[in-house]
Amino acid sequence: MVFLLGxxxxxxxxxxxxxxxxxxxxxxxxxxxxxxxxxxxxxSTTLQKNNTANLSDLLHGQGIxxxxxxxxxxxxxxxxxxxxxxxxxLWNGFQIQSPMLGLLDLSLLPVSFADEIxxxxxxxxxxxxxxxxxxxxxxxNQPDFEKKISLRAExxxxxxxxxxxxxxxxxxxxxxxxxxRLFYLTAENDFPFRTxxxxxxxxxxxxxxxxxxxMQEIYWRPxxxxxxxxxxxxxxxxxxxxxxxxxxxxEADQSDEVWRxxxxxxxxxxxxxxxxxxxxxxxxxxxxxxxxxIDARTRFWTSxxxxxxxxxxxxxxxxxxxxxxxxxxxxxxNYASLPVRNQSALFASxxxxxxxxxxxxxxxxxxxxxxxxPFTPSLGVERTLRNWLKISGKVSKxxxxxxxxxxxxxxxxxxxxxxxxxxxxxxxxxxxxxxKHQAGSFTASVFNRHIKNWILWHPADGQPWWSASxxxxxxxxxxxxxxxxSWQRGFWQVKLNGGxxxxxxxxxxxxxxxxxxxxxxxxxxxxxxxxxQASVQxxxxxxxxxxxxxxxxxxxxxxxxxxxxxxxxxxxxxPFRHWQPRFFLTVENLWDETYRVIERRPMxxxxxxAGVSASFSKN
Amino acid sequence: MKSLKTLLFFLPTLxxxxxxxxxxxxxxxxxxxxxxxxxxxGKFESGNVLLPNDYNADFDAWSxxxxxxxxxxxxxxxxxxxxxxxxxxxxxxxxxxxxxAYAGAVVQLSDEAAGGVVIxxxxxxxxYAYLSMLEGDAFSKKFGGESGDDPxxxxxxxxxxxxxxxxxxxxxxxxxxxxxxxxxQDYIVDTWTSLNLTPLGNADSLLFTLTSTDVxxxxxxxxxxxxxxxxxxxxxxxxxxxxxxxxxxxxxxxPTTDFLQIRLPGEQAATACISDIYGKILVQQKIAPGMxxxxxxxxxxxxxxxxxxxxxxxxSQIFIKK
Numbered sequence: 001m002v003f004l005l006g007x008x009x010x011x012x013x014x015x016x017x018x019x020x021x022x023x024x025x026x027x028x029x030x031x032x033x034x035x036x037x038x039x040x041x042x043x044s045t046t047l048q049k050n051n052t053a054n055l056s057d058l059l060h061g062q063g064i065x066x067x068x069x070x071x072x073x074x075x076x077x078x079x080x081x082x083x084x085x086x087x088x089x090l091w092n093g094f095q096i097q098s099p100m101l102g103l104l105d106l107s108l109l110p111v112s113f114a115d116e117i118x119x120x121x122x123x124x125x126x127x128x129x130x131x132x133x134x135x136x137x138x139x140x141n142q143p144d145f146e147k148k149i150s151l152r153a154e155x156x157x158x159x160x161x162x163x164x165x166x167x168x169x170x171x172x173x174x175x176x177x178x179x180x181r182l183f184y185l186t187a188e189n190d191f192p193f194r195t196x197x198x199x200x201x202x203x204x205x206x207x208x209x210x211x212x213x214x215m216q217e218i219y220w221r222p223x224x225x226x227x228x229x230x231x232x233x234x235x236x237x238x239x240x241x242x243x244x245x246x247x248x249x250x251e252a253d254q255s256d257e258v259w260r261x262x263x264x265x266x267x268x269x270x271x272x273x274x275x276x277x278x279x280x281x282x283x284x285x286x287x288x289x290x291x292x293x294i295d296a297r298t299r300f301w302t303s304x305x306x307x308x309x310x311x312x313x314x315x316x317x318x319x320x321x322x323x324x325x326x327x328x329x330x331x332x333x334n335y336a337s338l339p340v341r342n343q344s345a346l347f348a349s350x351x352x353x354x355x356x357x358x359x360x361x362x363x364x365x366x367x368x369x370x371x372x373x374p375f376t377p378s379l380g381v382e383r384t385l386r387n388w389l390k391i392s393g394k395v396s397k398x399x400x401x402x403x404x405x406x407x408x409x410x411x412x413x414x415x416x417x418x419x420x421x422x423x424x425x426x427x428x429x430x431x432x433x434x435x436k437h438q439a440g441s442f443t444a445s446v447f448n449r450h451i452k453n454w455i456l457w458h459p460a461d462g463q464p465w466w467s468a469s470x471x472x473x474x475x476x477x478x479x480x481x482x483x484x485x486s487w488q489r490g491f492w493q494v495k496l497n498g499g500x501x502x503x504x505x506x507x508x509x510x511x512x513x514x515x516x517x518x519x520x521x522x523x524x525x526x527x528x529x530x531x532x533q534a535s536v537q538x539x540x541x542x543x544x545x546x547x548x549x550x551x552x553x554x555x556x557x558x559x560x561x562x563x564x565x566x567x568x569x570x571x572x573x574x575p576f577r578h579w580q581p582r583f584f585l586t587v588e589n590l591w592d593e594t595y596r597v598i599e600r601r602p603m604x605x606x607x608x609x610a611g612v613s614a615s616f617s618k619n
Numbered sequence: 620m621k622s623l624k625t626l627l628f629f630l631p632t633l634x635x636x637x638x639x640x641x642x643x644x645x646x647x648x649x650x651x652x653x654x655x656x657x658x659x660x661g662k663f664e665s666g667n668v669l670l671p672n673d674y675n676a677d678f679d680a681w682s683x684x685x686x687x688x689x690x691x692x693x694x695x696x697x698x699x700x701x702x703x704x705x706x707x708x709x710x711x712x713x714x715x716x717x718x719x720a721y722a723g724a725v726v727q728l729s730d731e732a733a734g735g736v737v738i739x740x741x742x743x744x745x746x747y748a749y750l751s752m753l754e755g756d757a758f759s760k761k762f763g764g765e766s767g768d769d770p771x772x773x774x775x776x777x778x779x780x781x782x783x784x785x786x787x788x789x790x791x792x793x794x795x796x797x798x799x800x801x802x803x804q805d806y807i808v809d810t811w812t813s814l815n816l817t818p819l820g821n822a823d824s825l826l827f828t829l830t831s832t833d834v835x836x837x838x839x840x841x842x843x844x845x846x847x848x849x850x851x852x853x854x855x856x857x858x859x860x861x862x863x864x865x866x867x868x869x870x871x872x873x874p875t876t877d878f879l880q881i882r883l884p885g886e887q888a889a890t891a892c893i894s895d896i897y898g899k900i901l902v903q904q905k906i907a908p909g910m911x912x913x914x915x916x917x918x919x920x921x922x923x924x925x926x927x928x929x930x931x932x933x934x935s936q937i938f939i940k941k
Contacts, residue, residue: 195765195766196765196766199765199766241757243755243757244755244757244760245765246755246759246760246761246764246765247754247755247756247757247760247761248753248754248755248761249754250757252757289696291694291695291696292694292695292696292697292698292699293694293696293698293699294696294698336677410677410678411675411677411678411680458837459721459837459838462722463675463680463682464673464680464681464682464719464721465678465680513836513837513838514836514837515836515837516836523836555835556835556836556837557835557836558835600760
């Protein structure tokens with residue numbers, strides 16, 4: 001099931017079985033859109049509106065729980081009650097989480113660096129390997145051979161010294177296409193806050209940041225059957241680490257340097273497609289805290305090579321087989337040696353479409369440093385019962401490998417840790433309608449997942465340090481609902497959409513330290529989350545309002561109360577010759593709610609952002 | 620290794636009693652140095668006490684006790700984990716002991732002190748814990764919390780082991796106390812404070828445990844460190860040694876409020892004397908073999924000595940009347 005955000009109607013997914021017969025190098029892999037999943041795709045309108053945002057802002061805006069340490073600070077996700085490391089993040093099909101930490105700071109991923117972003121819920125390790133347990137976030141870059149030139153520049157400013165500059169230039173010829181993206185962001189983030197009503201106002205300190213980066217893509221299609229592409233992504237971030245609300249001051253800071261390069265090759269026949277690609281990632285993190293004398297540097301590099309072959313069999317079936325080789329090396333003074341992790345994987349998919357049915361079976365086997373990860377299968381099915389009703393179901397196994405820190409950090413790393421793994425099941429239904437002036441949809445999915453060998457760090461028995469162990473077992477289950485409705489007449493357009501998630505994610509085994517009771521909800525996983533968005537557009541002007549509700553969460557110190565936030569946004573587009581200037585104004589946290597996502601980490605009250613962009617394109 | 624031996628009049632019933640002070644100067648550290656590895660013995664020895672130390676050379680990690688002469692009382696964080704907030708040992712001395720007591724820390728009594736009374740010791744905060752409580756850090760709260768009104772405390776509790784049994788009596792010392800209604804009275808200990816341990820009575824070892832109000836599902840967030848100096852033990856063949864000859868004598872409850880119960884072994888009657896710290900006898904009565912009760916209604920609250928004499932032996936014990 002695909003739920004298109006920003007559009008009221010839910011549409012069926014693009015079926016690649018039907019796309020393949022043409023010699024089309026833009027055809028997608030079976031891995032990209034398996035039936036049976038609950039997924040959200042952020043359309044170009046949504047991405048354009050969030051051009052100055054980062055991925056955590058975008059996902060939070062659509063009902064994903066984001067564990068944010070504050071404005072501009074570290075942000076990770078929890079999808080379907082999973083941990084941050086159980087969300088796989090893909091960039092053009094490559095996993096980009098840190099192999100040392102197992103997660104990615106979503107606040108460092110600029111939305112403007114992707115042409116399409118999607119979130120696929122549930123276990124997808126059979127397709128993407130380790131970490132695809134709670135969900136998979138995909139960032140895709142796509143060539144645009146249609147427009148000869150396309151330029152978009154955006155400048156925005158906001159409260160607390162926030163400035164954002166964006167530039168995107170796309171050029172295309174008959175065989176070549178290029179895309180250049182640049183961004184630069186600075187912020188003081190010195191927002192005022194109160195720890196409680198009646199308490200004096202305080203101001204966040206040591207929270208400034210600078211981020212800058214560029215991405216260069218080059219596409220070459222020597223023939224209609226073949227495409228080469230090269231993408232390089234460079235980014236730096238320098239961020240001060242603000243104090244907690246119970247810390248007098250902080251002088252800590254962190255700098256991140258990222259270099260990601262990928263080379264793709266695609267060759268398509270009338271009924272087949274061959275892809276080979278390779279990538280090299282290198283990331284450095286330096287954490288400093290001068291008063292305590294801490295200056296910690298960590299670095300890793302990852303080399304990924306992958307090949308996959310996809311073929312259509314008859315009219316109804318497609319198969320795909322692929323291999324993946326991933327080598328990772330990490331550097332830290334807390335590692336006794338320089339650990340190298342060598343992963344090899346075989347994966348295969350088989351899809352059939354028969355009448356109103358479609359089904360896909362996927363399987364993956366992976367060897368990690370010679371140890372085999374048990375075979376990981378999944379089966380998803382979908383059936384269109386009526387033109388207004390589609391149902392789906394999926395059974396999947398998923399796993400997450402221990403991170404390099406889990407294995408090698410000294411002291412406390414355990415080289416014999418097992419992967420977290422377990423089975424998940426889900427069923428879903430999409431009701432949709434479309435009439436002359438309006439369209440609507442309602443999507444519901446119910447999921448269930450057991451993960452064993454869940455890795456936690458905890459004070460080691462009889463030792464003065466913490467240690468990683470496969471000590472927990474977590475049962476996650478819940479229901480996710482989304483609705484959308486749009487109405488259009490003349491110059492007027494009205495859209496409503498929203499969602500409600502109820503998620504229980506509970507520890508199944510009691511633990512002494514951390515103190516966990518059997519049946520207790522995981523910390524920082526809200527049981528209830530809801531959002532609703534309404535927008536009214538008249539000609540080139542639009543006003544929209546987004547409201548969020550996040551239920552109470554347990555924390556390492558107790559609990560945090562539920563909170564609600566609202567965002568008001570105004571957009572206006574004023575076509576001017578070949579240019580399309582756009583203006584926006586947002587009022588974030590409209591109701592000036594005092595809330596926290598993380599213990600002792602304040603969030604800002606009401607604040608503003610405004611920007612102007614200009615687009616130019618020529619076919 | 621005896622570092623310092625003095626004589627003093629302790630409790631008159633104990634007669635003239637020698638004491639030994641473990642002041643850790645015997646390690647001859649130069650200022651700024653520390654020892655976190657006790658070697659194969661796994662214990663640091665000073666005076667008549669042994670301080671267990673568990674050191675892991677692979678990770679340069681340790682727990683239990685370290686010996687320190689570091690002087691840094693301004694640098695926050697765990698890289699300065701060996702320093703006392705006083706910048707040196709008690710009474711201007713150079714060397715002191717640091718406990719990393721995430722799961723408690725033990726001081727064992729040795730030689731003449733074994734089974735005897737620990738008279739006193741000096742305690743203070745480590746720089747790491749002190750600055751963490753004063754200013755907070757990324758993991759631990761600034762005491763008083765966001766409002767300054769949180770009734771926080773960081774407490775060390777001392778109990779004794781005797782004959783393998785953990786005593787029920789305890790002595791609590793607040794390394795930080797923010798429970799006062801008037802916040803100006805809130806304090807974090809930043810000087811050496813002498814603690815009288817005689818109420819614990821005879822002991823084979825002492826157990827130190829830490830409690831903090833800054834606690835979560837992973838345990839205490841406050842750095843679980845404190846510093847100790849001048850552990851003063853009694854040298855005389857202690858009452859416990861005598862107890863060794865007449866192990867059946869039992870005195871309880873201790874501390875008490877209204878009375879003492881005494882179980883006397885054998886078949887011979889004895890005389891029980893209760894005296895105060897100046898040696899003044901407050902109560903004297905004959906007790907028969909078996910269970911006897913001494914009424915304490917006539918004596919004020921405080922620490923007293925009970926001495927039991929018979930033809931065959933004499934027995935002494937300190938008790939507390941609340």
